[in-house]
Amino acid sequence: MPVGYIHFFLRKVASLALSGFFREIHVIGEENVPKDGPLIVVCTHHNMMIDPGILSNTMPDLRPVHYWAKASLFGHPIARKILLASGVIPVDRGSKDNQKLFAGTFSALSQDDAVALFPEGTSYTLPRIVQVKDGASWSALEYVKWVADGGENVNNGKELVIVPAGITYTDKGKYRSSAVIEYGPPIHISEFKKRFLSGKEGESKAAVKALTHAIEQGMIELTINAPNWEALLAARTARDLLWESWRGVKLNDFRPVGQTLVDLFSTPWDSDPAFISLKRALITYHSLLKSSNLTNGALASLPLPRTKHAQGAKGPLPIPSRLSTVLPLLQETFNVLIRLPLFLVPLLVHWPIYSLTRWVGDRSSREEETMAQNKVVVGLAALFSIYTFWFWVIFALFWSTPMGAVVALITICAMEFYHSKLIDDNYIRAKRLLSAYRILVGVWGPQKWDMSLSALSQYTMTQPPPPNPYLKLPDNLKAALMRNTSDPSVPTVNSLDAKVSGAGNSTLTQTTASKSEPAIASSTKSDKRVRNKRPPSRKLIRHLLRARVDATRQLAAFLRRIDRPDVKVAASAFMASVYGGGQETLFEKTGVDAHVLTSDGKEVPGAMGTEVDLNPTGWRYGQEVVRYLRSKGANVGKLLREAEGISGGDGEVEGEYDFVALSSDGEASPGSPDSGYGASTEKADKLEWVAPKKK
Numbered sequence: 001m002p003v004g005y006i007h008f009f010l011r012k013v014a015s016l017a018l019s020g021f022f023r024e025i026h027v028i029g030e031e032n033v034p035k036d037g038p039l040i041v042v043c044t045h046h047n048m049m050i051d052p053g054i055l056s057n058t059m060p061d062l063r064p065v066h067y068w069a070k071a072s073l074f075g076h077p078i079a080r081k082i083l084l085a086s087g088v089i090p091v092d093r094g095s096k097d098n099q100k101l102f103a104g105t106f107s108a109l110s111q112d113d114a115v116a117l118f119p120e121g122t123s124y125t126l127p128r129i130v131q132v133k134d135g136a137s138w139s140a141l142e143y144v145k146w147v148a149d150g151g152e153n154v155n156n157g158k159e160l161v162i163v164p165a166g167i168t169y170t171d172k173g174k175y176r177s178s179a180v181i182e183y184g185p186p187i188h189i190s191e192f193k194k195r196f197l198s199g200k201e202g203e204s205k206a207a208v209k210a211l212t213h214a215i216e217q218g219m220i221e222l223t224i225n226a227p228n229w230e231a232l233l234a235a236r237t238a239r240d241l242l243w244e245s246w247r248g249v250k251l252n253d254f255r256p257v258g259q260t261l262v263d264l265f266s267t268p269w270d271s272d273p274a275f276i277s278l279k280r281a282l283i284t285y286h287s288l289l290k291s292s293n294l295t296n297g298a299l300a301s302l303p304l305p306r307t308k309h310a311q312g313a314k315g316p317l318p319i320p321s322r323l324s325t326v327l328p329l330l331q332e333t334f335n336v337l338i339r340l341p342l343f344l345v346p347l348l349v350h351w352p353i354y355s356l357t358r359w360v361g362d363r364s365s366r367e368e369e370t371m372a373q374n375k376v377v378v379g380l381a382a383l384f385s386i387y388t389f390w391f392w393v394i395f396a397l398f399w400s401t402p403m404g405a406v407v408a409l410i411t412i413c414a415m416e417f418y419h420s421k422l423i424d425d426n427y428i429r430a431k432r433l434l435s436a437y438r439i440l441v442g443v444w445g446p447q448k449w450d451m452s453l454s455a456l457s458q459y460t461m462t463q464p465p466p467p468n469p470y471l472k473l474p475d476n477l478k479a480a481l482m483r484n485t486s487d488p489s490v491p492t493v494n495s496l497d498a499k500v501s502g503a504g505n506s507t508l509t510q511t512t513a514s515k516s517e518p519a520i521a522s523s524t525k526s527d528k529r530v531r532n533k534r535p536p537s538r539k540l541i542r543h544l545l546r547a548r549v550d551a552t553r554q555l556a557a558f559l560r561r562i563d564r565p566d567v568k569v570a571a572s573a574f575m576a577s578v579y580g581g582g583q584e585t586l587f588e589k590t591g592v593d594a595h596v597l598t599s600d601g602k603e604v605p606g607a608m609g610t611e612v613d614l615n616p617t618g619w620r621y622g623q624e625v626v627r628y629l630r631s632k633g634a635n636v637g638k639l640l641r642e643a644e645g646i647s648g649g650d651g652e653v654e655g656e657y658d659f660v661a662l663s664s665d666g667e668a669s670p671g672s673p674d675s676g677y678g679a680s681t682e683k684a685d686k687l688e689w690v691a692p693k694k695k
Contacts, residue, residue: 002111003064004085011062014053017380021372023176023424026251029183030060037158038109038143041065041183042136042215043165044223045118046125047172048373050179054167055116058181065116066108089115098142105139106146109160115139119215124468125368127232127481128225128614131471132216136162137208140189141196148197162187164215166222168255170248173361173371176427180251182222187214221574224258227266227614228483229464229520230279235261237282237296238555242634244300246428253632259575260625263616264562267570268587278554283520284460285551288544291459292537298435299548319545325440332433336426343426346419349390353382368465387412442541451539459540460547462520480614484520556643559636562622569622576618579628585617 018025033039041059045051056065064087071092074080083090089104099106108115117136120129140162164184171177189211196207226232238261243249249257269275289295340347357379364371391408398404442449451459464482467473562569571581630636 002113003066003087006082006085007064007087010086011056013380015057017376018050018053018057019420020379020383021175021376022179024178024251025054025058026178026180026254027058027183028180028252032183032185033060033063033163034161034186035061035063036112038112038160039063039114040109040136040140040160040162041114041116041165042119042162042219043116044129044167044219045120045123046369047167047169048123048369050172050372050376051118051123051167052116054179054181055165059114063114065114066105067116068105098138099146102139102142106143106151109143110147110152112158119212119219122468122470123369124471125465127229128227129216129220129223130473130477130481132212132219134208134212136215137192137211141192141204141208141211144189144193145197160189162189162211162215164218164222166219166255168223168258170251170254173365173368173375175357175361175375176424178251178254180254182255184218184222187211187218220572222255224255224262225572226262227616228481229462230283230484231262231265233286233462233520234265234279234282237286237551238265240296241552241555242629242636242639244297244635244638246297246432248297249632256575257629257632257634259572260620260628263571263575263620264569264625266616268615274554275558278558281547281551281554283462285544285547287460287462288540288547290462291534292438292540292544293534294435294438294537294544295431296548298432299439299545318549319542320443322444325436325443329433329436329440332429332436335429336433339422339426339429343422346415346422347426349386349415350383350419352386353379356382366466369468387416390415438537439541439545442538443545445538445541449538450542451535456540456543459535464520482520552639553643556639559626560640563626565621565623567622568619569625570616571618571620572616573618575616576620579620579624581618581620581624583618585615586619587613587615 033041041055043051043055052065052067059065066087066089068091069083069088071090073088074083074090080090089108091104092101095101105115117139119132119136121131121133121135124130140160143160163186166182166184168180168182169177170179172179192207192211192214195210196204198204224232226235235258239249239258248254265279267275285296357375360374360378361371364374391412394408394411395404398407467478561567568582568586570586571579573583576582626636
């Protein structure tokens with residue numbers, strides 16, 4: 001089933017659109033994709049039309065890729081011709097005959113073509129992959145059966161190969177962010193072929209399930225997966241604090257670094273108030289950054305205050321002095337003005353596109369799956385309109401002569417090239433200038449501008465995106481994703497209120513909302529906003545700067561404490577095997593069934609009401625994790641020095657993070673920080689965390 005010129009035209013248009021939206025699309029594992037032979041690529045699907053665009057433009061040797069579409073779209077003869085020429089395969093979902101259902105797929109594979117499938121079934125925004133359906137497995141194994149039964153096979157007997165792929169976005173709805181697509185090791189169909197063709201009762205379905213599980217595991221190992229929103233958001237904020245530059249983590253390391261941090265914040269230390277306080281401080285800082293429309297990178301040039309503030313001391317945390325905000329503003333103003341003359345013309349030409357896509361982004365801010373798609377489609381349409389307008393203007397200036405057409409075309413192409421080369425640096429500088437201005441206004445403004453603590457609470461909670469209505473998940477899985485602690489005995493965020501309110505280890509209580517508020521706000525089906533309209537940033541700046549100080553200090557103390565050879569932290573099984581950890585879980589065995597869903601999203605009989613365990617199943621040493629983060633460019637040393645400047649300056653972070661040593665009855669052991677016996681840090685260092693027994 002060869003593709004037509006429409007396919008190559010659409011791929012080129014997608015390439016132009018994606019290069020205009022993303023700063024970089026990084027490809028890993030190209031060697032895992034065979035150059036010829038029948039191929040099925042199974043890819044994650046978390047960003048609507050952006051995903052197939054990236055997949056088509058990153059296939060090695062730009063190998064054409066076919067996609068599925070429902071057969072009803074092929075009803076009109078003209079539509080059918082266009083779709084087939086685009087490489088789209090009709091799939092009759094109403095058919096119960098698999099040979100008929102996958103006929104188009106068989107035709108493509110038999111001609112050595114590649115077919116790309118999204119086994120998750122729909123695009124969604126959640127902390128992890130939550131469903132992988134059986135469609136890809138059925139199509140692959142039914143193709144094998146079709147060939148074995150004498151189906152037309154013109155690929156000289158080449159074996160079908162399945163390649164998993166994972167797409168990870170640094171910030172999928174953000175302009176000039178980046179994306180990483182990683183192709184994993186091939187899954188050879190021969191491992192499942194014999195079982196599927198055995199003819200024994202139930203064996204064909206069992207082979208399909210086994211292949212689906214292999215596909216799911218392959219996709220999980222190529223993406224970042226967290227057990228809940230709390231761990232994911234805490235990990236993201238910690239990553240931003242450890243990699244403060246605008247470039248952040250190298251894209252080649254983005255996925256493993258992200259998974260390492262997610263696993264770290266999934267470690268079962270949630271009986272320790274300090275660990276709860278750390279995650280809450282990180283999420284509070286994350287939420288205030290979002291609410292003030294700033295990034296941690298924007299604050300990186302602003303030095304943390306050198307005023308000493310002991311852990312637990314009364315009074316608000318210090319913020320940078322007023323004078324310290326002036327120099328960054330002057331520097332960024334100079335950097336923008338020195339570049340402006342060279343960028344002024346492309347800026348004016350593309351300004352309508354910037355404004356229009358920003359407006360579209362604001363209107364779709366609550367739909368993360370469609371935000372990038374909407375921006376790309378609208379921006380591309382606006383780009384063609386504006387370039388067409390300027391083409392005719394230049395063409396008319398040359399009296400509509402053939403030479404005028406050539407000059408106009410060359411000018412438009414040169415403008416696009418010039419803009420693409422200069423946009424990143426100027427965009428970053430403009431954002432830094434705007435951020436420096438907002439910070440200066442907030443710090444120099446009168447105290448009465450600050451938002452009251454009661455009004456602030458809604459901006460210190462992070463509301464997850466609304467659920468995808470096409471994604472049918474059971475309540476127990478939803479509860480697991482919204483769980484606000486790794487402790488299985490605490491099923492929902494609201495049940496953490498009492499624990500967190502008693503943490504008492506964070507000095508942020510002087511400046512932000514009550515600790516009794518959950519860090520993750522529930523998302524309802526009606527998609528009603530938890531928070532009001534975004535307030536002026538000047539009302540949040542002081543709260544934000546104190547939240548930054550608090551998060552920095554607590555994260556530094558935490559990293560210092562786990563940087564020991566006898567501390568184990570949670571790790572995904574595949575990460576533990578790669579970096580020298582173990583496969584024994586650190587979580588208490590509770591009889592939880594981790595596989596309560598079938599691949600089509602239905603609950604397994606007998607699993608109703610059971611709890612879903614999404615926690616990491618392995619471990620790594622804390623010292624190895626800290627060294628790994630340092631090796632990937634984390635500014636651990638800088639973070640520790642800044643925290644020392646706030647807390648003590650004597651070489652140690654005052655109010656160091658302490659593990660709570662628990663006895664088997666779940667009570668604080670003598671000598672632990674919470675026991676009241678005043679044990680020294682030296683003695684506490686020898687204690688290990690022991691999971692409390694269930695009562």
